[in-house]
Amino acid sequence: MLTRFRVEGEGERSSMAENDDLGIERTASIQNPTKPSSSIGARVRATHDDDEDEVRVSLRPVLPHSSSDLIHQEAARALSVMDSFHQPWLTGVELLDDANRNKHVLPTGLEGIDVLLGGGLREGQLIEIAGPSSSGKTQVCLHSASCIADKGSVMFLDTCNSFSPNRIACMVNQFSGPLFKEAKERRLERIMSSILCQPIYDIFELLDTLHQLESTLKHTVKTGGYKICLLIIDSISSLIAPILGGKSPQGRLLMVSAGIVLKKLAHEFNLAVLVTNHMVGGEGGIIKPALGESWKNIPHVRLVVSRDQQSNVFTATVLKHTMRASGRTAKFVIHN
Amino acid sequence: MEIANLPISASQRSKLLSAGYATLSSLSSLSPSHLARDLNIELQEALEILKVVSDAADRSKSTDGHHQALKGVQTAWDMLSEEQMQQHITTGCEDLDHILRGGIHCGEVTEVGGVPGIGKTQLGIQLAVNVQIPVEYGGHGGQAVYIDTEGSFMVERAHQIAEGCINGILDNFTDHDRKILACQEWMQPNSFLSNIFYFRICSYTEQIAVTNYLEKFLKEHKDVKIVVIDSVTFHFRQDFDDLACRTRILSGMSLKLMKLAKTNNLAVVLLNQVTTKYTEGSFHLTLALGDSWSHSCTNRIILYWNANERYAYIDKSPSLPSASAPYSVTSKGIRNSTSHCKRVRMM
Numbered sequence: 001m002l003t004r005f006r007v008e009g010e011g012e013r014s015s016m017a018e019n020d021d022l023g024i025e026r027t028a029s030i031q032n033p034t035k036p037s038s039s040i041g042a043r044v045r046a047t048h049d050d051d052e053d054e055v056r057v058s059l060r061p062v063l064p065h066s067s068s069d070l071i072h073q074e075a076a077r078a079l080s081v082m083d084s085f086h087q088p089w090l091t092g093v094e095l096l097d098d099a100n101r102n103k104h105v106l107p108t109g110l111e112g113i114d115v116l117l118g119g120g121l122r123e124g125q126l127i128e129i130a131g132p133s134s135s136g137k138t139q140v141c142l143h144s145a146s147c148i149a150d151k152g153s154v155m156f157l158d159t160c161n162s163f164s165p166n167r168i169a170c171m172v173n174q175f176s177g178p179l180f181k182e183a184k185e186r187r188l189e190r191i192m193s194s195i196l197c198q199p200i201y202d203i204f205e206l207l208d209t210l211h212q213l214e215s216t217l218k219h220t221v222k223t224g225g226y227k228i229c230l231l232i233i234d235s236i237s238s239l240i241a242p243i244l245g246g247k248s249p250q251g252r253l254l255m256v257s258a259g260i261v262l263k264k265l266a267h268e269f270n271l272a273v274l275v276t277n278h279m280v281g282g283e284g285g286i287i288k289p290a291l292g293e294s295w296k297n298i299p300h301v302r303l304v305v306s307r308d309q310q311s312n313v314f315t316a317t318v319l320k321h322t323m324r325a326s327g328r329t330a331k332f333v334i335h336n
Numbered sequence: 337m338e339i340a341n342l343p344i345s346a347s348q349r350s351k352l353l354s355a356g357y358a359t360l361s362s363l364s365s366l367s368p369s370h371l372a373r374d375l376n377i378e379l380q381e382a383l384e385i386l387k388v389v390s391d392a393a394d395r396s397k398s399t400d401g402h403h404q405a406l407k408g409v410q411t412a413w414d415m416l417s418e419e420q421m422q423q424h425i426t427t428g429c430e431d432l433d434h435i436l437r438g439g440i441h442c443g444e445v446t447e448v449g450g451v452p453g454i455g456k457t458q459l460g461i462q463l464a465v466n467v468q469i470p471v472e473y474g475g476h477g478g479q480a481v482y483i484d485t486e487g488s489f490m491v492e493r494a495h496q497i498a499e500g501c502i503n504g505i506l507d508n509f510t511d512h513d514r515k516i517l518a519c520q521e522w523m524q525p526n527s528f529l530s531n532i533f534y535f536r537i538c539s540y541t542e543q544i545a546v547t548n549y550l551e552k553f554l555k556e557h558k559d560v561k562i563v564v565i566d567s568v569t570f571h572f573r574q575d576f577d578d579l580a581c582r583t584r585i586l587s588g589m590s591l592k593l594m595k596l597a598k599t600n601n602l603a604v605v606l607l608n609q610v611t612t613k614y615t616e617g618s619f620h621l622t623l624a625l626g627d628s629w630s631h632s633c634t635n636r637i638i639l640y641w642n643a644n645e646r647y648a649y650i651d652k653s654p655s656l657p658s659a660s661a662p663y664s665v666t667s668k669g670i671r672n673s674t675s676h677c678k679r680v681r682m683m
Contacts, residue, residue: 073362080359133630134652142654156412161444161594161634164655165416188413195412201595204343208392211341238631242588245580248346257341278631287627310658336657 099124102270106230109147109175110140112332113316117301118324121148121272123229125322126263128299130277130289135307136314137276138162139334141232144274146171149191152229156197157209159238163197174335203239203254210261217269228271231262235276237290244291252294259298275299289319296320312336339363342388351375352385363389423476425562425603426469428462428501428670431661432648441635442561442603445593447568449608449623450639455646455665456607457488458497459639460564462670463605464532465494465501467562470522473505478561478602479531481553483546485570489534498528500668533557540571540585547589554600561602563593568606569624583628590632606633645673 090098107120114120121127121144131137138160145154146168156163172191176184200206217228236258243251266273277295282288289296289304296302302319308331317329338359339352355374357363363371363386372382424438433439440446440463450456464482469475482489502523521527533553537543554560576582597604613622623630623638630636636652642662649660662673 076361077359132627134636138654159591159594160631161598162654163412163415165412165419167655168412169416192413192416193411196409197412197415198409199595199598201591201598202343204341207341235631238587238591241628242584242591245584250346250349253340257338279627281627290628 104229104270106144106148106151106272108140108144109171110143110332110334112314112330113140113303116303116316116318116324116328116330117321121230121274122301123270123272124267125300126259126266126273126275126298127301127303128275128277128289129303129305130279130319131305132279132287135305136334137305138234139167140305141234141274141276142167143171143334144230145195145232146191147175148230149194152227153194153196154230154232155213155228156195157200157206157231157233158197159200159233159235161199162234165192168192168195200233200239203243203258206233206236206239206258207254207261210258210265214261214265214269217265228269231265231271231273233262233273233275235278237277240291240295252292255291256294256298259295263298263300279304342392344385344388348375348377348381348385351377360389360393364393425463425476426466426474427459427663428466429661429663429672431672432663432670435648435650435656435659435661437656440562440603440605443597443601444634445590445597445604445606445632446635446637447606447608447623447633448637448639449610451610451641454639454641455663455670456639457566458493458665459670460566460605460607461489461494461497462501463562463603464564465498465528465669467603468528468531469501469505473508476561477559479533479557479559481533481535481550481560481563483535483537483543483563483565485537485543485565486567487536488566491529494529494532495525496667497669498525500666501528503668533560537571540576543568543571544585544589547592550596551592554596554602558600560600562605563596563602564605564607566607567609569608569629573609573611573624586625586629587632590629593632594634 103122103124105119105122107114108117117127129137129140141156142164145156148154149172169188169192172188173184176187179187198209200209213228213231220227240251240255240258243254245251262273262275265271277289277291279287280290289302299320300322302321304317304319305314307314312335313331313333315329315331318324318326320326339349339357342349344352352363352375366386368379368382368386371377371386372379375382422442424433424436424441426433426439427436448456448459460482464480467476467478467480469477471477502525506523535546537546550563572582572586593604593606596602609624611622611624623636630652633652634654635650635656638649638651640647640649645662646664647660647662650656650658663670664673665671
């Protein structure tokens with residue numbers, strides 16, 4: 001499917017053409033306007049078999065005496081915008097096919113939660129678990145990690161030093177069933193070697209790490225190495241709380257970009273992303289999940305957990321789910 | 337990578353964006369003086385911005401596709417053997433050490449809360465002394481940092497506790513050895529006191545400043561194994577008009593403390609006060625600073641009274657089950673409870 005793009009503007013011409021391996025030829029021409037104050041507009045025409053799509057891309061004002069470097073930069077920027085149109089439009093059938101083949105459901109191992117989620121954590125989705133302090137959020141993360149590490153790799157980004165290898169070993173040994181000691185030991189080593197943990201203490205470190213993870217995964221797809229299927233961030237709210245609020249919208253910008261990057265990673269590389277959030281006081285004394293209104297729409301699935309009276313029984317409630325009714329609750333037990 | 341994701345200040349970012357620099361590549365081959373002229377800022381600032389940009393560009397180029405390229409990543413299997421070798425800081429009370437599986441964990445932030453008079457400061461001083469027990473006798477042989485916000489640290493009491501600790505070590509030896517050991521210089525209470533670095537804080541800005549300064553301080557004093565902050569919430573409870581600002585400052589401070597604990601592998605102990613909370617028609621005691629602060633620690637221990645005895649209860653921990661144990665405060669420091677009912681109560 002060959003796609004052609006042409007960018008046209010007015011005034012002097014300066015053009016760049018590029019061919020890449022997909023055989024797509026793109027040309028961008030930027031022209032200097034005769035009046036310094038007017039901005040450059042560029043019309044992008046994309047021909048796509050029979051259809052034609054037209055998109056306007058407006059670029060920085062380029063003054064008549066600007067250097068050709070600047071013009072080239074702007075042309076490169078126009079090309080990068082066009083890059084995002086490389087993805088062919090997908091039909092519903094293709095999406096369903098992708099969902100059935102690539103987006104598996106990963107069971108967390110905790111019955112109540114698996115029932116609420118319709119099987120477990122679904123790849124391609126961002127799942128949030130919110131709850132007051134000591135309500136079992138970290139335990140759910142550790143349990144999911146130990147259960148899912150059997151099938152693929154797990155990446156655990158830890159912001160509150162609560163990743164406990166001992167606890168993971170405990171949980172793994174619980175599932176192992178009747179095996180000899182050496183076999184148990186080997187199984188433990190195999191599973192625990194596929195759980196990777198990294199401490200993160202800064203939102204910028206997080207964005208950096210996600211960026212590096214993206215390039216690592218792109219490379220892995222080509223070479224066919226081990227596959228990460230679950231990414232856990234415990235807890236994302238402690239990274240965002242120091243920057244959210246105040247006069248500048250910078251904090252909210254970073255929070256939303258982090259959410260977008262996580263969802264993009266989940267969809268492109270077939271990961272399930274699990275994040276934890278804490279609670280804050282709301283109106284009427286009822287507690288609600290932190291991070292505010294802008295965060296509410298970002299995760300695909302939101303659960304609220306709480307602990308029943310200092311026991312080992314926890315309750316989970318669905319706040320938001322893309323495929324199931326919200327408001328349902330279930331109890332689950334975490335053994336010592 | 338976008339400019340918006342770089343760790344630079346908001347004003348620098350808005351200047352960059354309004355001058356038209358939106359991506360890293362547009363800044364990569366720019367000279368500092370050109371940038372300074374364009375943005376109308378000092379040359380020094382332009383140099384700093386370009387340094388951040390080149391660091392970010394280096395990081396995105398250096399991934400060679402292998403997962404070890406991610407800095408600081410470890411597998412759980414490696415961490416398991418490290419964690420098993422980890423030594424804990426004893427609290428002086430055997431029952432309490434038992435429910436903590438050895439004592440206060442290094443590399444984690446532990447919050448200790450309780451009503452006034454329950455023994456939080458005593459526990460803080462005891463830990464600052466116990467961390468100095470030499471390695472030969474089962475301790476860490478390290479130093480301690482004590483950050484005092486309320487003025488409740490008493491040097492005479494610390495001297496008494498150090499003496500009690502030393503006598504406890506000496507009790508394990510025969511009379512003859514004891515005399516020789518007692519003469520050693522490091523066995524004097526004064527040398528124990530000299531290994532406690534004491535900071536007195538009088539306002540919340542000083543507290544923030546000390547937290548920022550600790551990073552540099554700990555690089556110079558590599559033997560410090562415990563940081564005690566007594567009490568972490570005192571200066572934030574009064575005189576704060578903007579509660580949202582308070583939440584931001586406290587969460588930033590807790591992230592920094594977490595990072596310090598992990599990178600220097602030391603224990604951070606935060607002592608906290610209690611306040612009353614009105615929920616569901618009744619008052620009950622909770623730790624100060626509310627829900628958003630309650631997530632800033634890895635472990636939480638609550639000290640409470642139960643029929644004239646002091647108890648410690650593990651409220652939050654990623655790896656320990658909930659349990660409570662009795663302890664007592666004696667003239668020698670924190671010790672086992674001396675009541676006849678000595679069994680550890682499991683909740």
